[in-house]
Amino acid sequence: MSLLEVVVRSVVVLAAFLVLPLLVGQTEHKVMAHMQGRLGPMYAGGFHGWAQLVADGVKFAQKEDVTPREADRWVFRLAPAVSLVAYLVALSVLPLTSGVVGADVGAGVLFVLAAMAVGILGPLMAGWASANKYSLLGGMRAAAQLLSYELPMVLAAASVALAAGTLSLSGIVEQWHPLWLVWQLPGAVVFLVAAVAELQRVPFDMPMADSEIVFGPLTEYTGLRFAFFLLAEYAGIVVMSLLFTVLFLGGWQGPFAAALGWLWTLVKASAVAFVVIWFRVAWPRLREDQLQRLAWLVLVPLGLAQLAITGVWVVLTT
């Protein structure tokens, strides 16, 4: 791999990282608005407010970057970067179509999960370093929630990796068969629920529950750092949607996969992102104890059962 290639790949991944979350964010603006009988942004950019998030970005850049006096300055300032970089790194190994990937990693599934596990530290650091009780509560909620939901997520991903016989994301897609939609369905449901919880989106947004604890770990953040956290949230949706597509929906598999593989991946991932947005509009927030019950009493057993089914199937068929 030459230096030029590395540069080109990095730039492309960075561009995707900056553009796709904005697309998801704009979709959320419009979809949520229409689901609530509104129109959403209509002015920025002229046509149906397409540039609303660009305008938001400009606004955030103009705002004062406040660090509270009592805060732990370094940790406070570093937290958004930790959140953001984790998802950037995760995005770099997600394949778009056969052979088109930022960096082809052998154990891609583990890589993405590991990168996102590091991203968990962002809200935690933010929550603690803000020296604000609401932030701290939010940080603790985030920690408890992300710890609980990482396990079912890893179990569901492990089931797919077991079925495919490889940890490589491209390899999983190549092994994928439409029948997987049926017998990996429990795993897919577990993964989707855990992914929404990992993203701290409704109905699992207790860490940021604005009606309970102001805005959780982000309470004290302003300006660009706040925007980075929001960008990380939407980048998280992009990463999770792509990962779900690759693991459970067969990535670029579909009619004319040779020519239109990238389109299939994007369409499937967009559908998953749409579902994540849809959840946010349709459902209320769970209570904190319901969250833990759901994780440990429903998702973990389901994930284990799926893993067992997959294991038996793999042993029987090979």
Next chain:
Amino acid sequence: MTTLDVLFTAVGVIAAASAVLSVTTRHVVHAALWLVVTLGTLAGCYLVLGAELIALVQVLIYVGAVVVLVLFALMLTRAPVGPSAEHDTGPVQRVAAAVVAAGTTALLAGVLLAALGGRTVQIHGGSTTELATQLFGRWVWPFELLSVLLLVSLVAALAISRLRADPDSEVRS
């Protein structure tokens, strides 16, 4: 010196430095965060050595779960912003810790140098398949024993937490 040597040295130095900072800092949470850096750079060491899977598992388990748990426990108990003197250790303990650390370092260095000397060992077995073959073939009994140990500790932890619960108030389901 190859690129990998340089990388390994850099990652190793960062790992060692952050490890030292982790035990010397007076901020409780900073210690945990320096531990993140140490464990992360340790994963980098594995990566440079070609053990991709180990590196990723290291990040996933240690950074993603263990340290998050540590931070959670810290926040749940007491984690003031700023240095806290109450968690400081006395001079005797410090000296003892330094002696133990130096002893362990000397022991490990001695054993490794005696065993390998200046020889260069060809790295192999970094791939996932080979690792799995080794783990579930040659080392399957230690692996299973470790699983049993973990299960025992899990059950024990559960038992302890249930025992301490107030007998009047039922454990809420």
Next chain:
Amino acid sequence: MSDDDSVRTRAERGPERRGAATDNMSDRTMDAEQPEREPERGERGGLVPGIFKGLATTARAMVTPSHTAEYPDVLPDLPPRSRGTIALLEENCTSCMLCARECPDWCIYIDSHKETLPATTEGGRERQRNVLDRFGIDFSLCMYCGICIEVCPFDALFWSPEFEYAETDIRDMLHEKDRLGEWMATVPPPPALDPGAADAAEVTALSKPVRPGRATPPAGRP
């Protein structure tokens, strides 16, 4: 699932708790607010159907066109009785001050002076008339109660649906009679009466048979 369990336990616990805690004030009020009977599972639909119901509702709302009025681009179609602002028909005003006195906020300012009109006929009496110098309404104080319009005996004040007169300074909200007069152009004609409603007072008065005794002025009157 968690929700199912909590529902069941509440349903099981319900009656005895109600019986035991009658002396508890908060419990009693809670029970009064709650329906007498906990809904059965089938009525509630359960957790899983409820989840999909939520999704279906939002999906239906998404494909239904929204009723949002895009205000600055599309002006609102306001009904004639909208309380947008108060317009003044200066010719009708006699400076009687009724409006200013009835105003709960004291936001109407009226200045007037008397003018003597020369007699129209030779040797006749000179007449006096009030001339309106100033009529101002301070819309920063006005609470749009409409009492001034109600009490005006000569129909000099009208509601207008015009509402776009925001200012950046509160002191600019005091509008004088020229501005109030301009708003007369925006006053819509009164809405048609509802079918079957009684006729307007003027129509009723006109349609009455003329009483013979009133045709000539009463005798005792000068």
